[in-house]
Amino acid sequence: xxxxxxxxxxxxxxxxxxxxxxxxxxxxxxxxxxxxxxxxxxxxxxxxxxxxxxxxxxxxxxxxxxxxxxxxxxxxxxxxxxxxxxxxxxxxxxxxxxxxxxxxxxxxxxxxxxxxxxxxxxxxxxxxxxxxxxxxxxxxxxxxxxxxxxxxxxxxxxxxxxxxxxxxxxxxxxxxxxxxxxxxxxxxxxxxxxxxxxxxxxxxxxxxxxxxxxxxxxxxxxxxxxxxxxxxxxxxxxxxxxxxxxxxxxxxxxxxxxxxxxxxxxxxxxxxxxxxxxx
Amino acid sequence: xxxxxxxxxxxxxxxxxxxxxxxxxxxxxxxxxxxxxxxxxxxxxxxxxxxxxxxxxxxxxxxxxxxxxxxxxxxxxxxxxxxxxxxxxxxxxxxxxxxxxxxxxxxxxxxxxxxxxxxxxxxxxxxxxxxxxxxxxxxxxxxxxxxxxxxxxxxxxxxxxxxxxxxxxxx
Numbered sequence: 001x002x003x004x005x006x007x008x009x010x011x012x013x014x015x016x017x018x019x020x021x022x023x024x025x026x027x028x029x030x031x032x033x034x035x036x037x038x039x040x041x042x043x044x045x046x047x048x049x050x051x052x053x054x055x056x057x058x059x060x061x062x063x064x065x066x067x068x069x070x071x072x073x074x075x076x077x078x079x080x081x082x083x084x085x086x087x088x089x090x091x092x093x094x095x096x097x098x099x100x101x102x103x104x105x106x107x108x109x110x111x112x113x114x115x116x117x118x119x120x121x122x123x124x125x126x127x128x129x130x131x132x133x134x135x136x137x138x139x140x141x142x143x144x145x146x147x148x149x150x151x152x153x154x155x156x157x158x159x160x161x162x163x164x165x166x167x168x169x170x171x172x173x174x175x176x177x178x179x180x181x182x183x184x185x186x187x188x189x190x191x192x193x194x195x196x197x198x199x200x201x202x203x204x205x206x207x208x209x210x211x212x213x214x215x216x217x218x219x220x221x222x223x224x225x226x227x228x229x230x231x232x233x234x235x236x237x238x239x240x241x242x243x244x245x246x247x248x249x250x251x252x253x254x255x256x257x258x259x260x261x262x263x264x265x266x267x268x269x270x271x272x273x274x275x276x277x278x279x
Numbered sequence: 280x281x282x283x284x285x286x287x288x289x290x291x292x293x294x295x296x297x298x299x300x301x302x303x304x305x306x307x308x309x310x311x312x313x314x315x316x317x318x319x320x321x322x323x324x325x326x327x328x329x330x331x332x333x334x335x336x337x338x339x340x341x342x343x344x345x346x347x348x349x350x351x352x353x354x355x356x357x358x359x360x361x362x363x364x365x366x367x368x369x370x371x372x373x374x375x376x377x378x379x380x381x382x383x384x385x386x387x388x389x390x391x392x393x394x395x396x397x398x399x400x401x402x403x404x405x406x407x408x409x410x411x412x413x414x415x416x417x418x419x420x421x422x423x424x425x426x427x428x429x430x431x432x433x434x435x436x437x438x439x440x441x442x443x444x445x446x447x448x449x450x
Contacts, residue, residue, distance in 0.1 A: 071428075074406060139421045148298075160417070205417035207375040 016044050018253050024142075025151045025249060027197035033249050034193060038260035038278060042271040045258075050270040052099045054107065057092075058115040059177040062218060063158075064091035065119055066175050070137040070159050078130050084123070088116055114220055118177060121224040126216070128161065135170040136160035143204035150246045155201050161214075169208035169233070172198045177218045187215060187229040196242040199234035209233050282310040284319055288327035290335055298342050302335045377412065377419035384423055385411065392430040399426070 021029070021044055033040045042048045068087045072079045092112060101108075136157060143153045159173040174194065188195070195213045202210050215229040260275055269275070289303030304327050310319060389399060402425060403411045407418045414422060 136417050136421050138424065139417055140424070141417055141420060202417070205375055205420070206415045 016047060018045070018256075021045075022151055022250055022253050024154050025246060026154050027194040030197065030245055030249055031193045033252065034245055035265060036261040036263075036269070037252060038258050038275055039269060039271055041258035042274055048271065048274065052101050053270075054101055054103070054111050055177075055179065057095055057099075057101045058111050058118075058220075060095050061088060061091045062115050062118055062177055063175060064088075064095075066122070066158070067138050069123075070134050073128075073130065073132060074134050074137060076131075076133070081120075081123070084119065085116065088119065114224075118218045118220060118224045122216070122218055122226055125226045127228070133162060134159055135162050141201040141205040143200050145200075145243070145246070148243060150243060151250060153197060153200055153204075153246070155197055157198050157201065160202065160210075163208075163211050167208075169202070169206070169210045172202055172210050172213045173216060174198065174214075175216050175218065177220065179220050181219050181221065181225070182215075182217050182227055182229060184229060187217075188231055191215060191229075192238060193242060193245060195231060196234045196238045200239060200242065282313055284308050284310050284316070284323065286320065286323040286327060288324065288331050290331050292335060294338060294341050300335070300338060302331050304330050375415050377414045378416060381416065381419040381423060382411070385419070385426065388423070388426045388430060394426075394430065402426070402429075 029040070029044065032043060065084055065088045069079050069084060092115075103111075137159055139157050139160065141155060141157060145151065145153055157172055158175050160170040161173055163170050172195070174191075195215070199210055199213065202208070210233050212233060213231040215231075217227040217229065219225045219227055260278065266272055266275070285305070285307045287303060287305040289301060291299055291301035293299045306323065306327065308319075308323070310316065312319065385399060388394065389396065399422075400410050403409065403414060403418075403422055406422060406425065407414060409418075411419075411422065
């Protein structure tokens, strides 16, 4: 394939070695691979790194507050709205320092308000009680799948809620912020790689079967809302599907198969221009 | 001069639980009629295929659904759904035990920060209601995070680099 190199050097995260990418796989990497192999090539092999979007900035700051809130419950502490707002403000600043967003006039203030309104909605509507002690928070886990001839699966689970009774597996939770209300039926399909990966990771790290999986969507509509999609524990078929994705990932990387997958998702792809130059 | 015909037939079949098995048979024979290589080859193919098909029907050990899932195997569970070791005792509070790498990392953080072992035990009790050695891998991972939160993350220890990288990738 031909060179794409139009991205300025300061935007490069650095290329990654194919062997390393094959050795450890995360759900997000696998999702990118299944979405578009050329996008994967730009992001992970070439290490092209585009400026952070406003939506991602809001999402990261919101995520930081939820992490704080979950950890506080673990310590048995109740968080006041003021405390949470302070965490939000400082996280907003940290994110901006780490990876600045090029805001337009007035945009930053507006987006900051959107994020905080999302959090207010979440704390008002969430079914998680202030005294619910998590089983795990932002926990890094891995599953050695070498017996299946597959790479090591790695991941970070946002939250594991306790099982309803002693000995029962916990409920795996992933927080998502989005601009659109998710379709309940499609949410399972679109997030299956992630949810099944988390199930495999959870079982490998605890020897327990999760009692369910929840996606908590914080939706940035005019009136923010919380939509929770709940799923049963991953089935054997879903696990096999995930393994097939992993198999395709490994063989595709070994073949250096970077063929693009044009579709509706291209409209929001940060590598659209790079893709158009590819041949 | 003798002319040899070398043939190999292999078959791989999928089995439940994302497993598979394969069998192959190879022969090396002398060609009696060099003008009929195609005919000899077809005969060999038929013979080898039959031989493989007959044998491959014996699947032998077929792994259960949770085979290879770090101890989550259903054949290691007792009637209460609890994981047991060979003696029928639970090796840990919650199954898949803390790894030696995780334990080493906890010790390293303690050593570098002059943290008393009792403090870590207390932290583990507060978080999970069990001591460090009884934690499972997920709990141990969260315990390590809590230690890092409390005592700071040392750059360059190499242990958490891949996760930090992954965190970035997720974003």
